Amino acid sequence: MIESGSSDSAASPPRRSRLIVLAGPTAVGKGTVAADVRRRHPEVWISVSATTRAPRPGEENGVHYWFVSNEEFDAMIERGDLLEWAVVHQAARYGTPRGPVDLALASGHPAMLEIDLQGARQVRETMPEALFVFLKPPSWDELVRRLVGRGTESEAERERRLETARAELAAESEFDVTIVNHEVHAAAEQLVALMVGPVSTRSD
Numbered sequence: 122m123i124e125s126g127s128s129d130s131a132a133s134p135p136r137r138s139r140l141i142v143l144a145g146p147t148a149v150g151k152g153t154v155a156a157d158v159r160r161r162h163p164e165v166w167i168s169v170s171a172t173t174r175a176p177r178p179g180e181e182n183g184v185h186y187w188f189v190s191n192e193e194f195d196a197m198i199e200r201g202d203l204l205e206w207a208v209v210h211q212a213a214r215y216g217t218p219r220g221p222v223d224l225a226l227a228s229g230h231p232a233m234l235e236i237d238l239q240g241a242r243q244v245r246e247t248m249p250e251a252l253f254v255f256l257k258p259p260s261w262d263e264l265v266r267r268l269v270g271r272g273t274e275s276e277a278e279r280e281r282r283l284e285t286a287r288a289e290l291a292a293e294s295e296f297d298v299t300i301v302n303h304e305v306h307a308a309a310e311q312l313v314a315l316m317v318g319p320v321s322t323r324s325d
């Protein structure tokens with residue numbers, strides 16, 4: 122289900138944009154939805170973020186993230202290499218390398234960033250022409266279930282992430298479009314539909 126956010130009236134279909142910023146609460150499935158888009162829609166370029174957190178089992182450098190040291194991350198900030206960055210879950214820093222985004226857009230590819238709310242707000246400042254999409258869980262209970270089900274975080278880490286999620290859910294109205302993640306593939310298709318096809322200009 123696609124719901125209109127604050128900027129699109131219910132009467133007008135959501136506008137399309139070459140750059141989509143996908144955000145939403147922790148464990149809503151942003152990463153899984155992005156992976157589905159990557160698998161089925163190679164025409165969509167998806168940004169690989171830099172992070173100071175350690176890789177999880179199965180995660181590959183340059184594929185899931187660029188895993189960098191604190192010093193390397195500092196240097197990226199110094200050089201102005203990051204389009205946005207944030208400390209997420211009070212734990213690690215995450216940021217979007219700017220160069221690859223510019224290249225993808227210049228080459229005409231639809232592009233997507235999968236980032237947290239703080240990052241989305243920064244991109245809103247510098248690239249207001251992007252389309253901001255909020256991925257929402259069907260319910261709060263479902264969000265908790267998904268977070269517990271993932272089993273990759275400690276109890277303390279889970280509590281921290283739920284606290285962040287509560288605040289993030291409240292930010293839905295800042296976004297152009299909401300997609301409810303009932304099912305991964307359907308959510309991914311809704312997302313791609315916002316990127317491909319003719320670009321319309323913003324009317325609001």
Ligand code: 5GP
Pocket residue numbers: 146147151170171174205206207209215216217235236237238239240241
């Ligand atoms: P995880 O550690 O579970 O892979 O991701 C934690 C959170 O970091 C997710 O909410 C994800 O959207 C966010 N995140 C991933 N990459 C970036 C980024 O480049 N910038 C920002 N601001 N957040 C990011």
